[in-house]
């Protein structure tokens with residue numbers, strides 16, 4: 675009897691270890707944008723999950739105990755980089771006790787390596803806020819930078835699974851070709867956005883604005899991660915009126931009230947936008963996410 679149990683148990687354990695194809699790399703992405711890209715590039719050779727669902731603030735994704743477990747089993751972690759995830763990822767990596775995905779290990783894939791950030795501070799001063807110490811990290815909102823993130827992901831997957839490097843390269847090129855076609859369409863559609871001035875709650879829209887010829891005018895936040903003060907809002911409203919700012923963008927994870935008030939007081943149109951895939955139901959993958967933002971911005975500018 676005891677022997678039978680032992681045989682059975684061995685069988686169960688063997689079954690468990692072969693249930694997952696051994697050649698699939700376990701990839702954990704911090705945000706759904708990176709997860710979508712990793713699926714496009716990795717195809718059948720990866721098993722991808724995302725920590726964030728897309729409705730969170732990338733600077734403050736709430737940590738769940740399950741995250742450490744998922745990371746413990748990961749072969750690769752994909753992050754936006756530029757310290758975007760610094761409020762939660764370093765602690766989770768430590769808790770994961772997984773040597774493969776620690777910073778500077780092959781399994782740690784920083785997707786910002788091909789991007790030159792904007793708004794790099796000339797000095798690090800914590801009183802200026804510590805959310806953007808390496809410059810503005812919201813690169814996923816610009817699809818051209820998205821293509822560079824795809825390249826970084828292809829590099830990262832290849833580094834960890836060199837045998838399939840040529841497949842990853844091919845998949846990345848095919849997906850970037852799809853993105854190129856979409857970008858050409860968006861640039862055409864976005865012509866009415868050119869020169870439009872916008873204020874957002876947090877500087878999430880910087881790269882999007884640059885891409886489509888819009889003018890970032892300021893933020894409701896005093897500085898990245900620093901709450902607005904009454905005098906800042908009074909100054910902002912005054913300057914917005916004088917400069918005829920067209921739009922106030924409220925990123926979906928910020929409170930509605932203040933953005934509404936600023937829009938009302940200045941006559942600017944209020945637009946609500948997701949900042950990642952999954953932030954609204956329509957943004958189900960990276961291309962539909964950018965598409966949603968372009969269309970929503972256009973609707974606001976064209977007043978329909």
Ligand SMILES: [Zn+2]
Nearest residue numbers: 733805876898
């Ligand atoms: Zn930020």
